[in-house]
Amino acid sequence: MSFLGFGGQPQLNTQQKISAAEAELDLVTDMFNKLVDNCHQKCIQATYSEGDLNKNESSCIDRCVSKYFETNVKVGENMQKLGNSFGGAGKF
Amino acid sequence: MSGSEDTKPLSDATQKLKKTGYTNPAFKAMGIPTLRLPSRNWMIFWTVLTVSVSGIVYDKQQQKKITKKWCTLVEPLSKEKLAVNERPRKITVFVAPPPSDYLDTSMTIWKRYVKPVLFSSGVDYEIFTEESQGLIRVEVAERIRELRRELIKHDAELKWLEAEGKIWNKFKKAITQGVSRLRSAEELDSEKEKILALKYKTDFDYKNLLGVYRENKNRNLKIVSQDSLVTDPSMSGGVICIGRGAYKEYIDGLHEGFLGPLDPPQTQKSGATENQETEAQTINPPAKEQSSEQENSAEHVEEPGATEEQAATETSEEAPEKPKPLPKPYITAAEYASAKIPSELASSDIIREVESQIPALFHQPILVLPMPHLVGFLNIPERIYRFYRKRYVADAFCRATASCVLQKVRPFEPTMDLDLAKLEENDWPKKWVQQGKERNSEWVRELQGDERVLTKLRVFEPSMIDDEEN
Numbered sequence: 001m002s003f004l005g006f007g008g009q010p011q012l013n014t015q016q017k018i019s020a021a022e023a024e025l026d027l028v029t030d031m032f033n034k035l036v037d038n039c040h041q042k043c044i045q046a047t048y049s050e051g052d053l054n055k056n057e058s059s060c061i062d063r064c065v066s067k068y069f070e071t072n073v074k075v076g077e078n079m080q081k082l083g084n085s086f087g088g089a090g091k092f
Numbered sequence: 093m094s095g096s097e098d099t100k101p102l103s104d105a106t107q108k109l110k111k112t113g114y115t116n117p118a119f120k121a122m123g124i125p126t127l128r129l130p131s132r133n134w135m136i137f138w139t140v141l142t143v144s145v146s147g148i149v150y151d152k153q154q155q156k157k158i159t160k161k162w163c164t165l166v167e168p169l170s171k172e173k174l175a176v177n178e179r180p181r182k183i184t185v186f187v188a189p190p191p192s193d194y195l196d197t198s199m200t201i202w203k204r205y206v207k208p209v210l211f212s213s214g215v216d217y218e219i220f221t222e223e224s225q226g227l228i229r230v231e232v233a234e235r236i237r238e239l240r241r242e243l244i245k246h247d248a249e250l251k252w253l254e255a256e257g258k259i260w261n262k263f264k265k266a267i268t269q270g271v272s273r274l275r276s277a278e279e280l281d282s283e284k285e286k287i288l289a290l291k292y293k294t295d296f297d298y299k300n301l302l303g304v305y306r307e308n309k310n311r312n313l314k315i316v317s318q319d320s321l322v323t324d325p326s327m328s329g330g331v332i333c334i335g336r337g338a339y340k341e342y343i344d345g346l347h348e349g350f351l352g353p354l355d356p357p358q359t360q361k362s363g364a365t366e367n368q369e370t371e372a373q374t375i376n377p378p379a380k381e382q383s384s385e386q387e388n389s390a391e392h393v394e395e396p397g398a399t400e401e402q403a404a405t406e407t408s409e410e411a412p413e414k415p416k417p418l419p420k421p422y423i424t425a426a427e428y429a430s431a432k433i434p435s436e437l438a439s440s441d442i443i444r445e446v447e448s449q450i451p452a453l454f455h456q457p458i459l460v461l462p463m464p465h466l467v468g469f470l471n472i473p474e475r476i477y478r479f480y481r482k483r484y485v486a487d488a489f490c491r492a493t494a495s496c497v498l499q500k501v502r503p504f505e506p507t508m509d510l511d512l513a514k515l516e517e518n519d520w521p522k523k524w525v526q527q528g529k530e531r532n533s534e535w536v537r538e539l540q541g542d543e544r545v546l547t548k549l550r551v552f553e554p555s556m557i558d559d560e561e562n
Binding site for chain 2: 050052053054055056058059062
């Protein structure tokens with residue numbers, strides 16, 4: 001229970017939990033779509049001359065996906081740090 | 093134009109000379125002055141400048157052409173199809189910095205000549221770099237030891253499973269017989285339902301629900317590496333060592349992992365000698381850290397009773413920014429002959445990694461690239477000469493890399509192939525070699541190998557590429 005604003009994390013009810021989960025799913029889906037878009041654009045020839053991937057394309061996709069994830073995680077961590085430091089330093 | 097115009101006292105001869113040149117009335121009408129050769133000094137200046145600059149430009153152009161030529165040669169390989177569950181062939185690259193220089197120098201070679209060829213051939217690569225001596229050896233040895241540990245574990249598990257299987261079968265028979273006699277049919281049904289529920293829970297997988305996977309007909313395929321599919325281990329993977337030092341460390345590491353014990357040997361020597369040896373292994377090719385290391389070693393010698401671990405902790409306390417010293421080699425070159433081949437590696441079959449089934453590192457062929465790198469003031473003429481002939485180096489590098497990609501493999505010849513890229517040692521600074529000898533560095537030691545290990549190796553041979561096919 002928050003009393004006069006000191007209560008740490010407020011208790012979440014079911015509705016809030018669901019909306020939080022939805023937001024997270026949105027975030028993940030968005031990232032996934034962007035990843036697919038980017039790596040597709042970067043690695044796959046738009047002429048689509050054959051149905052299967054060739055070696056170059058598949059290793060390109062491999063690298064692209066792993067780089068994308070790594071960057072995403074790093075950026076996320078940094079943003080969290082930034083958010084924490086703002087939250088700790090004083091609220092606007 | 094030239095300075096001769098400003099000088100007042102001109103002799104007739106020079107005035108006449110100045111008059112010569114080419115002109116015609118049309119030029120005059122257009123206001124174009126007489127065309128004349130510049131003075132001797134200017135001629136020399138312009139000639140030297142054009143020759144030196146065009147030399148560089150020509151060399152660069154040729155380098156580009158050569159790299160492109162080799163890239164197009166290997167390009168058909170990258171157009172081959174690859175199943176979705178397959179991983180392409182993977183090449184391990186070890187890069188060491190040249191003596192008394194930084195890693196960037198060797199990375200330039202990798203970036204300019206090796207990587208483009210590998211990239212355009214569609215092979216995958218893993219690159220391992222070192223900043224200080226010994227890292228490659230430790231890494232290679234550790235990989236092989238890890239493989240040995242896994243093999244031992246795998247064997248033990250297999251045996252255990254066999255034994256377990258026998259016991260379990262007997263047990264199960266007895267129990268089912270007993271249960272069917274004792275229990276009524278209803279009880280059995282509920283039991284069955286429970287088991288089914290449990291089974292459903294354990295088999296539950298999001299892959300069966302999520303759209304990306306659910307509709308994907310390939311979802312149950314196991315990912316396999318192409319390296320694990322070939323029967324001949326010399327056609328799988330590959331190792332590239334850039335620099336003679338990297339090669340020496342690689343061979344040392346192989347022997348250490350192969351013939352050495354699995355756990356670090358207990359040391360009986362006094363602390364003082366140990367300190368010296370650990371220090372010798374942490375020599376950096378860049379000379380800047382050596383002075384601080386000497387100080388550290390001087391401090392350690394004062395307490396000869398200290399064990400290696402203590403010494404290590406002390407160094408980390410004294411200089412927290414310094415990485416902890418590398419582990420000593422588990423076996424020295426003198427002990428190779430007396431060491432036995434461990435039982436898990438003794439079989440004549442191909443030894444494969446337990447999970448991925450890729451042939452072990454020592455089955456994969458080696459490519460050694462000598463790194464021409466000269467330093468020093470007195471060597472400047474030679475360095476200039478080499479600078480203008482970089483295209484030949486580029487060609488050698490690209491050809492060697494192509495031989496790795498195209499898998500031109502021959503067996504390792506113990507008498508000759510330990511000296512691969514040995515010419516590079518002539519470039520090493522004498523002072524640095526001297527210092528290395530004092531510190532017992534493995535780079536300056538004679539490379540020694542054991543017949544039993546060396547015969548298992550294979551090397552890539554650049555000269556096996558036919559020039560006809562280019």
